[in-house]
Amino acid sequence: MSAYEQWVALLTLMRKEIKRYTRIWTQTLLPSAITMSLYFLIFGSLIGDRIGQMGGVSYMEFVVPGLIMMSIVTNSYANVVSSFFGSKFNNSIEELLVSPTPNHIILLGFISGGVSRGMLVALIVTVVSSLFVELDIQHYGVVVSVVALTSVLFSLCGLINAVFANTFDDISIVPTFVLTPLTYLGGVFYSLDLLPDFWASVSQANPLVYVVNAFRYGVLGVSDVDVTFAFAMIGVFTLIAYFYAAHLLRSGTRLRT
Amino acid sequence: MAYALEIEGLEKTYANGLQALKGIDLRVAEGDFFALLGPNGAGKSTTIGIICSLVNKTGGTVRVNGVDIDDNFPVAKRFLGVVPQEFNFNVFETVEDILIHQAGYYGIPLKVAMERIDRYLAKLGISEKRHTRARMLSGGMKRRLMIVRALIHEPKVLILDEPTAGVDIEMRRSMYEFLREINEAGTTIILTTHYLEEAETLCRNIAIINHGKIVTNSSIKTLLRELRRETFLLDAQEVLPQHVEVKGFDVARHDDHCLEAHVDQGQNLAELMAQLHGQGISITSMRNRENRLEQMFVSLLAQSA
Numbered sequence: 419m420s421a422y423e424q425w426v427a428l429l430t431l432m433r434k435e436i437k438r439y440t441r442i443w444t445q446t447l448l449p450s451a452i453t454m455s456l457y458f459l460i461f462g463s464l465i466g467d468r469i470g471q472m473g474g475v476s477y478m479e480f481v482v483p484g485l486i487m488m489s490i491v492t493n494s495y496a497n498v499v500s501s502f503f504g505s506k507f508n509n510s511i512e513e514l515l516v517s518p519t520p521n522h523i524i525l526l527g528f529i530s531g532g533v534s535r536g537m538l539v540a541l542i543v544t545v546v547s548s549l550f551v552e553l554d555i556q557h558y559g560v561v562v563s564v565v566a567l568t569s570v571l572f573s574l575c576g577l578i579n580a581v582f583a584n585t586f587d588d589i590s591i592v593p594t595f596v597l598t599p600l601t602y603l604g605g606v607f608y609s610l611d612l613l614p615d616f617w618a619s620v621s622q623a624n625p626l627v628y629v630v631n632a633f634r635y636g637v638l639g640v641s642d643v644d645v646t647f648a649f650a651m652i653g654v655f656t657l658i659a660y661f662y663a664a665h666l667l668r669s670g671t672r673l674r675t
Numbered sequence: 676m677a678y679a680l681e682i683e684g685l686e687k688t689y690a691n692g693l694q695a696l697k698g699i700d701l702r703v704a705e706g707d708f709f710a711l712l713g714p715n716g717a718g719k720s721t722t723i724g725i726i727c728s729l730v731n732k733t734g735g736t737v738r739v740n741g742v743d744i745d746d747n748f749p750v751a752k753r754f755l756g757v758v759p760q761e762f763n764f765n766v767f768e769t770v771e772d773i774l775i776h777q778a779g780y781y782g783i784p785l786k787v788a789m790e791r792i793d794r795y796l797a798k799l800g801i802s803e804k805r806h807t808r809a810r811m812l813s814g815g816m817k818r819r820l821m822i823v824r825a826l827i828h829e830p831k832v833l834i835l836d837e838p839t840a841g842v843d844i845e846m847r848r849s850m851y852e853f854l855r856e857i858n859e860a861g862t863t864i865i866l867t868t869h870y871l872e873e874a875e876t877l878c879r880n881i882a883i884i885n886h887g888k889i890v891t892n893s894s895i896k897t898l899l900r901e902l903r904r905e906t907f908l909l910d911a912q913e914v915l916p917q918h919v920e921v922k923g924f925d926v927a928r929h930d931d932h933c934l935e936a937h938v939d940q941g942q943n944l945a946e947l948m949a950q951l952h953g954q955g956i957s958i959t960s961m962r963n964r965e966n967r968l969e970q971m972f973v974s975l976l977a978q979s980a
Binding site: 419420422423424426427429430431433434437504505508509510512513514515516517518519520670674675 | 727776
């Protein structure tokens with residue numbers, strides 16, 4: 419395919435993905451706004467007032483970046499895992515497989531769907547959070563790049579999950595038993611400084627720690643981990659996920675017999 | 676001669692050890708209307724799956740319009756349009772969206788895609804369903820949607836895997852007419868079907884596959900000439916006598932007004948008619964008891980088994 423044709427194919431996939439989640443916005447966009455409003459109300463406003471400061475800022479300010487990042491992670495993952503598995507389930511993935519669309523365009527198309535939904539939800543949640551706390555963003559460049567990298571990373575993870583999934587149960591197992599615990603243990607609600615040394619060291623293996631802290635640094639200027647190291651870790655995880663997803667598409671694992 | 680499809684030594688062994696294709700060779704000339712027939716599980720869908728990249732082959736080569744799929748699959752895919760046996764579109768999307776997306780995957784800009792969508796939907800008589808979600812379409816309309824989808828990038832080779840399964844007679848005839856039209860316009864068509872009269876009506880050449888091997892590959896005319904014995908049903912004007920005998924022919928009473936005659940290759944039907952006429956039996960019409968291709972198909976499968 420020529421570069422122009424690849425561009426048309428990519429735009430087609432992007433259009434399809436965005437149309438899919440905006441058509442069912444009550445299932446894809448609204449729940450995050452409601453859930454995060456409740457988090458802000460309960461953890462930030464009601465309980466947060468009794469906790470006082472954390473990481474040098476008010477508890478409400480502390481949790482907002484983590485909750486925004488939590489929305490990005492869950493939505494970018496959920497978008498790609500459900501869309502790609504849905505295509506596998508109804509065999510419409512064959513429309514793509516029989517076409518000359520290169521694998522990297524297929525990957526970018528699905529990633530763009532996950533990234534755009536993650537960012538849209540992040541925007542919604544940020545607007546909701548502004549009702550509870552006034553955010554003074556410290557490093558715009560860090561914020562934008564962490565959001566972009568994180569949504570790419572978790573879109574890729576969603577695609578890998580979808581490739582291996584055989585049933586709808588299989589696409590809910592990872593979010594429920596892996597992603598949610600990692601998110602809650604990734605420093606969304608607490609500073610790693612509060613943990614005993616052993617558990618603080620264990621937390622270093624959790625990719626969500628780097629994602630949440632890098633974003634918190636961008637928004638508030640505070641972080642439990644070194645931001646350069648956090649970026650390097652997110653970058654490494656993203657590259658590994660990209661090449662693995664590309665390998666799965668190239669080999670046709672669980673897609674071709 | 677230029678070939679639209681060349682298959683040499685194609686093999687497929689599935690992970691469970693099932694050897695679905697045992698080294699098949701097949702050539703389909705450019706512009707042909709070709710039938711690939713075989714019983715369920717013979718290897719037809721596996722062959723089609725390999726050609727269009729949904730199945731990974733174990734061995735052999737496949738060339739589409741001279742392009743080896745191992746060397747340049749993206750180019751080979753451009754030449755191919757596939758109408759699969761099972762519905763494989765997102766039923767929650769509208770007809771138009773399904774077609775726009777498929778065109779986009781081939782790099783066709785929206786403006787060109789819309790022009791083709793208009794043309795092909797009109798040709799297949801489903802223009803009014805353009806904005807309908809696919810799940811609301813009848814079975815026949817879904818089949819026609821898949822044909823339009825396969826044609827949206829105007830392929831040189833169209834592969835149809837049982838395209839008329841579950842389609843009513845009227846719709847089937849209009850599909851035949853359309854397929855003939857695009858074949859005459861230069862598109863090579865490869866058809867698999869269980870309706871043998873469909874293959875006999877539409878196709879010029881035929882291959883029969885069984886147990887992963889090609890049993891026969893020739894023109895339908897040549898194949899039917901090999902049919903050694905045909906059975907005819909002869910309708911008589913008057914009530915037939917209880918016992919009818921015709922010298923040199925195997926004839927039996929089918930019912931009060933119908934005779935069953937088995938005619939071997941080389942026997943003269945005019946002689947049969949003359950003898951019946953001589954016995955005061957007037958034949959008003961005659962027909963094959965079974966589709967001739969079906970007879971040949973069954974006979975070849977029995978031989979290959």
